[in-house]
Amino acid sequence: MNKLIKLCLMATWLSSFISLASSANESLDRFKKNPSAENAFSYIFEVAKHPRCANCHGVVENGIHKPTVGEFRINHPMNITAANNLVLTVKDHHFVEVPNAAMNCRSCHQDDNQKEPGMPPGAANDKMPGFVWHMPPATMAVPRDITAKALCEQWLDPARNSHLVFRGGRDDLKTFRAEFLDHHAKVDPLILWAWDPGLGREPAPGTNKDFLKALDIWISAKAPCPI
Ligand code: HEC
Ligand code: HEC
Numbered sequence: 001m002n003k004l005i006k007l008c009l010m011a012t013w014l015s016s017f018i019s020l021a022s023s024a025n026e027s028l029d030r031f032k033k034n035p036s037a038e039n040a041f042s043y044i045f046e047v048a049k050h051p052r053c054a055n056c057h058g059v060v061e062n063g064i065h066k067p068t069v070g071e072f073r074i075n076h077p078m079n080i081t082a083a084n085n086l087v088l089t090v091k092d093h094h095f096v097e098v099p100n101a102a103m104n105c106r107s108c109h110q111d112d113n114q115k116e117p118g119m120p121p122g123a124a125n126d127k128m129p130g131f132v133w134h135m136p137p138a139t140m141a142v143p144r145d146i147t148a149k150a151l152c153e154q155w156l157d158p159a160r161n162s163h164l165v166f167r168g169g170r171d172d173l174k175t176f177r178a179e180f181l182d183h184h185a186k187v188d189p190l191i192l193w194a195w196d197p198g199l200g201r202e203p204a205p206g207t208n209k210d211f212l213k214a215l216d217i218w219i220s221a222k223a224p225c226p227i
Helices: 003-033 037-048 051-057 148-155 173-187 189-193 208-220
Strands: 059-061 064-066 087-091 094-098
Touching: 003 037, 003 208, 037 051, 037 148, 037 208, 051 189, 173 189, 173 208
Parallel strands: none
Antiparallel strands: 059 064, 087 094
C-alpha cells in the first residue's frame, strides 16, 4: 500500500479513537462535578454504547443478530451470529448450557481473557456460576448509532430487557433497581469484564464504582430518559 494512504488511514484511525475516548471522559467529568440524574445518564450512556459493552449486545442486520468486535464494532469474524449463541437455562441457582450449535461462543471464549491481544476474551465468576460468555437476545441489541433516548427506553421496557428473569422497568423501578443495580451491575461477570477486558482493548469509561454510583443517582431520580 502507498505510504501516504497508510499514514492517512492511521491518522483517521487514531483521531476517531481519541474522539471516542474524549466524549466519554467529558461526560464522566461532568457527572463527577455535578452528579445530577441527567449527567449520570449521559455517563451511563457512554458506558453502554462503548464497544466493551455494545460488542456483545451486537447489532441486527437484515434480520440477523450479530456480535461485533474491536474499537470500531466491525462484525465478528468467521461469520459468528446469534445462531452460534450459547443457550442457558437455570437449574438450582446455576446457569447451565443447553446443547445447541456444534460451534458456539464457548468453543473459543473461555472463563478468562487470553494472554495475547487479538485472542478471544472470556469472563466468569462464582457469584453467577455458569453465566459465561454469550450474547443477549436481539431485543437487547445496541445499534452502532443508538441514541441516548432509545437506549434508555430499551433498558426500561420489560418486554425488551428481560430474558431469563423479569427485570422490571419504567412501571416497576423497584424490581429494575434490584435486578439491574443491586445484582447485575455489581456481580455479573460479563458487565465487570468491560472494565477488565485484557490486553489491547480499551476498558469502558470510568470504573465499575462510577457506574454503580451513576445508576443509583439516575434510578433514585425515577430514571428520567433524555428527550
Ligand atoms: C460477554 C457479553 C456481554 C457483555 C460484555 C455485556 N453484556 Fe450486557 N448482557 C449480556 C447478556 C447475555 C444479557 C442478557 C441476560 C439475560 O437476560 O439472560 C445482558 C443483559 C444486559 C442488560 C439488560 C437488558 C437490556 O435492556 O439491554 C443491560 C442493561 C446490559 N446487559 C448492560 C450491559 C452493560 C452496561 C455492559 C458493559 C458494562 C454489558 N452489558 C456488557 C451480555 C453482555
Ligand atoms: C471460532 C472462535 C470464536 C467463536 C465461536 C466466537 N468467537 Fe468471539 N471472538 C473470537 C476471537 C478470536 C475474538 C478476538 C477478535 C479481536 O479482538 O479482534 C473474539 C472477540 C469477540 C468479541 C469482542 C470483544 C471486544 O469488545 O472487542 C465479542 C463481543 C465476541 N467475540 C462475542 C462472541 C459471541 C457472543 C460468540 C457466540 C455467539 C462468539 N464470540 C463466538 C473468536 C470466536
